[in-house]
Amino acid sequence: MKWPICRLRGFLGWAGAVAGAAVVGACATVVEPVTSREWKTRASELSQGRIVEIDGKRVQRRYPVFGAPTNFEDWPTYATGSKTYFPPQKAQFPAHLKGDPKRGHELLKNSAKGPCTACHVIPDATVWPAGNVGPDLRAIGARGISDEFLYQVIWDPRVFYGEETPMAPFGASGMWTPQEIMDAVAYLQSLKGNPPGQPEKVTDDKQWDPRTRDVVRPEYGDPLDPTANPGVALTEAIAVPLWSQTGPKGRSCADCHGAIGAPDEKRTLGVIKSMVGVATRYPKWFGQYRRMMSIEDFLAVHAPETTGIELPTQADANMTMSILIKMQSYDMPYALDLKNPNVQAAIKRGEELFKRRVGQRGQACMHCHTERGGGRKFLGGRFLADVEKDPMVNHPYWRTNWNQLIDIRMRFQWCMTPLRANMLPGDAPEYADLETYLVAKQTQRGDRLQVPRLAH
Numbered sequence: 001m002k003w004p005i006c007r008l009r010g011f012l013g014w015a016g017a018v019a020g021a022a023v024v025g026a027c028a029t030v031v032e033p034v035t036s037r038e039w040k041t042r043a044s045e046l047s048q049g050r051i052v053e054i055d056g057k058r059v060q061r062r063y064p065v066f067g068a069p070t071n072f073e074d075w076p077t078y079a080t081g082s083k084t085y086f087p088p089q090k091a092q093f094p095a096h097l098k099g100d101p102k103r104g105h106e107l108l109k110n111s112a113k114g115p116c117t118a119c120h121v122i123p124d125a126t127v128w129p130a131g132n133v134g135p136d137l138r139a140i141g142a143r144g145i146s147d148e149f150l151y152q153v154i155w156d157p158r159v160f161y162g163e164e165t166p167m168a169p170f171g172a173s174g175m176w177t178p179q180e181i182m183d184a185v186a187y188l189q190s191l192k193g194n195p196p197g198q199p200e201k202v203t204d205d206k207q208w209d210p211r212t213r214d215v216v217r218p219e220y221g222d223p224l225d226p227t228a229n230p231g232v233a234l235t236e237a238i239a240v241p242l243w244s245q246t247g248p249k250g251r252s253c254a255d256c257h258g259a260i261g262a263p264d265e266k267r268t269l270g271v272i273k274s275m276v277g278v279a280t281r282y283p284k285w286f287g288q289y290r291r292m293m294s295i296e297d298f299l300a301v302h303a304p305e306t307t308g309i310e311l312p313t314q315a316d317a318n319m320t321m322s323i324l325i326k327m328q329s330y331d332m333p334y335a336l337d338l339k340n341p342n343v344q345a346a347i348k349r350g351e352e353l354f355k356r357r358v359g360q361r362g363q364a365c366m367h368c369h370t371e372r373g374g375g376r377k378f379l380g381g382r383f384l385a386d387v388e389k390d391p392m393v394n395h396p397y398w399r400t401n402w403n404q405l406i407d408i409r410m411r412f413q414w415c416m417t418p419l420r421a422n423m424l425p426g427d428a429p430e431y432a433d434l435e436t437y438l439v440a441k442q443t444q445r446g447d448r449l450q451v452p453r454l455a456h
């Protein structure tokens with residue numbers, strides 16, 4: 001009975017299998033995963049995204065580097081069972097409103113309002129290097145496009161460009177008022193170009209302009225730079241002694257997994273033989289917890305269970321211990337267990353999440369990290385990774401401009417902030433599914449695991 005039904009799932013595809021939940025239930029090898037609503041989070045305090053009341057207002061707490069607390073709980077999130085984003089919506093053109101091009105210009109640059117200049121070039125050098133996810137708008141007013149069309153694009157670009165457009169429905173989502181959009185339209189129509197019809201030159205620095213730039217990927221400094229990496233120093237200071245520290249339960253990691261030996265060329269803080277290659281197989285399916293777990297997720301459960309020491313995710317102790325363990329697999333190819341049906345199911349869920357619109361802005365990971373989205377282009381001065389080509393899961397690493405470690409879940413949480421979306425706790429099972437989807441790509445490509453280490 002088991003085999004044919006599991007086979008059937010393959011024939012029906014995932015959508016068919018979900019529709020026939022009873023069929024999945026009968027397939028003994030695929031287990032219904034736990035959700036973030038059921039999972040008791042072991043994330044560190046600020047990573048939990050708890051909703052609290054401040055001055056009578058419900059807000060979601062977050063890391064100070066993400067800005068002030070916010071709340072977008074009325075919009076879709078990555079939580080299982082979250083509502084879906086509204087469908088494309090045609091605008092009513094407000095012909096009676098008159099646009100002010102000066103106000104429109106300010107609105108286009110306003111970082112709280114878009115910013116449109118994160119993706120589009122206008123004759124202003126404020127975003128560095130200029131965004132090029134969307135078309136250059138420096139001469140859009142010379143093209144004879146109707147006001148109504150421009151209005152409609154800003155109201156909800158999905159009407160013209162389909163669900164895959166990376167541009168958000170700024171009007172339909174309520175982020176821009178009809179008057180503001182009319183102001184933007186008036187400004188756009190004033191951009192005639194110089195010479196007319198041609199994008200005008202804005203600065204002498206050819207790296208600013210997407211048309212003259214000669215680098216594709218900027219060298220901002222490698223977050224994995226082995227020569228001067230505070231992340232390694234922190235790992236040496238925290239995780240190395242922690243490995244042999246006896247916890248309240250009378251055991252240390254070293255008691256069960258062996259001591260840290262002499263370093264070699266790749267495992268520059270010392271070799272732990274039992275851990276060599278382990279991290280390449282994560283995220284891993286744990287039947288007893290009914291979920292995928294990254295090394296970080298697993299340690300948050302395993303350390304207190306075995307040693308009595310708490311290792312909440314996104315805390316330095318967890319991230320440095322994860323680095324120490326991942327370092328044991330440095331430069332080894334990712335080896336996700338692609339044959340495991342529970343891993344396969346997680347990859348499917350992760351792919352669905354990768355394409356799910358979240359937040360008021362209603363964008364998905366795919367709207368920034370695929371070729372059709374912004375992948376390998378510049379958004380807000382940042383180079384966007386393309387999930388099909390670029391390694392995305394080489395975390396944790398030291399983030400110089402924050403002066404702290406960042407792991408992949410903080411990265412997911414951070415990517416949600418401009419979308420006006422509430423984040424999930426860092427150790428949410430849904431985030432583990434997303435991570436599994438990314439690691440599956442890296443496994444299929446033969447990418448090798450990277451983490452901070454010392455110079456050799």
Ligand code: HEC
Pocket residue numbers: 108113114115116117118119120133134135140150153154161164165166167168170184188
């Ligand atoms: C995340 C990137 C992104 C942001 C932010 C963004 N856009 Fe766009 N925009 C695009 C892309 C990409 C297109 C082209 C359509 C496509 O490929 O889906 C586009 C198309 C347009 C067009 C039509 C251009 C043409 O050549 O026909 C206009 C006008 C426009 N955007 C204005 C705006 C305004 C105004 C804002 C701010 C409210 C904005 N965009 C914010 C990505 C973006």
Ligand code: HEC
Pocket residue numbers: 243251252253254255256257278284295299302303306307309321325
């Ligand atoms: C009492 C013994 C014991 C202690 C103490 C202990 N572990 Fe474990 N550990 C185990 C066992 C047994 C497993 C295998 C569990 C499983 O696969 O479900 C394991 C699994 C692991 C794994 C995953 C290995 C894999 O192949 O997937 C990691 C990583 C790990 N432990 C790290 C640690 C760290 C870090 C500490 C200290 C905070 C620690 N362990 C403390 C017994 C222990």
Ligand code: HEC
Pocket residue numbers: 354363364365366367368369379380382383384385390391392393408411412415416418419434
């Ligand atoms: C609105 C665009 C946008 C969306 C949507 C978005 N990201 Fe990002 N993401 C970025 C930007 C910009 C960066 C680079 C920022 C930097 O390095 O400072 C980035 C970086 C990353 C990185 C690190 C890549 C690297 O090269 O180090 C990962 C991983 C990532 N995003 C995953 C995701 C996932 C998963 C989602 C969906 C849950 C997502 N992002 C949604 C804009 C976005």
